[in-house]
Amino acid sequence: MKLLNLLEHEYLVGVTGGNLPPVTGSDRDAERKLTEILAVEESLRSAIIAQGLSILLRLLSPICPHITHALWRELGYGNDILAANWPEPLEAAIAQDEVTLVIQVNGKLRGSMTVARSLDKEALEKLVVTEPCVQKYLADGASVRKIIVVPNKLINIVVG
Numbered sequence: 001m002k003l004l005n006l007l008e009h010e011y012l013v014g015v016t017g018g019n020l021p022p023v024t025g026s027d028r029d030a031e032r033k034l035t036e037i038l039a040v041e042e043s044l045r046s047a048i049i050a051q052g053l054s055i056l057l058r059l060l061s062p063i064c065p066h067i068t069h070a071l072w073r074e075l076g077y078g079n080d081i082l083a084a085n086w087p088e089p090l091e092a093a094i095a096q097d098e099v100t101l102v103i104q105v106n107g108k109l110r111g112s113m114t115v116a117r118s119l120d121k122e123a124l125e126k127l128v129v130t131e132p133c134v135q136k137y138l139a140d141g142a143s144v145r146k147i148i149v150v151p152n153k154l155i156n157i158v159v160g
Contacts, residue, residue: 058085058087099117110136111132117152
């Protein structure tokens with residue numbers, strides 16, 4: 001359900017921001033996420049599909065009102081899609097517990113790693129030095145001169 005809420009949030013940001021090309025352009029990403037969502041156990045699948053279709057139809061109703069209205073009625077969600085509330089993703093489901101950080105060595109991209117968002121700077125510095133993409137540059141006897149951390153974005157290791 002968390003992935004469904006994230007997908008809903010991405011579409012809402014695109015639609016309400018008046019930025020339709022990213023909404024229609026991210027269909028492959030949406031398809032990949034929906035495939036992940038449907039890879040759950042059978043008992044949850046029908047409920048997730050029903051909720052997902054309900055959200056999708058409400059999001060598409062301003063863009064293609066006639067077909068969404070017909071599908072809304074056909075799928076048994078009610079008589080009028082316009083009477084349905086605009087979908088609101090759950091904030092708790094959108095909150096990310098982990099963050100993917102870019103790893104740079106001497107200012108050049110060398111890799112990435114996913115860590116807990118709550119990890120402090122000192123623990124992060126110790127962890128990044130153990131990454132294989134960093135160890136490769138420390139193998140020649142070089143030492144770490146400085147570690148620059150941009151919170152929730154990147155880590156740059158200056159090696160010399």
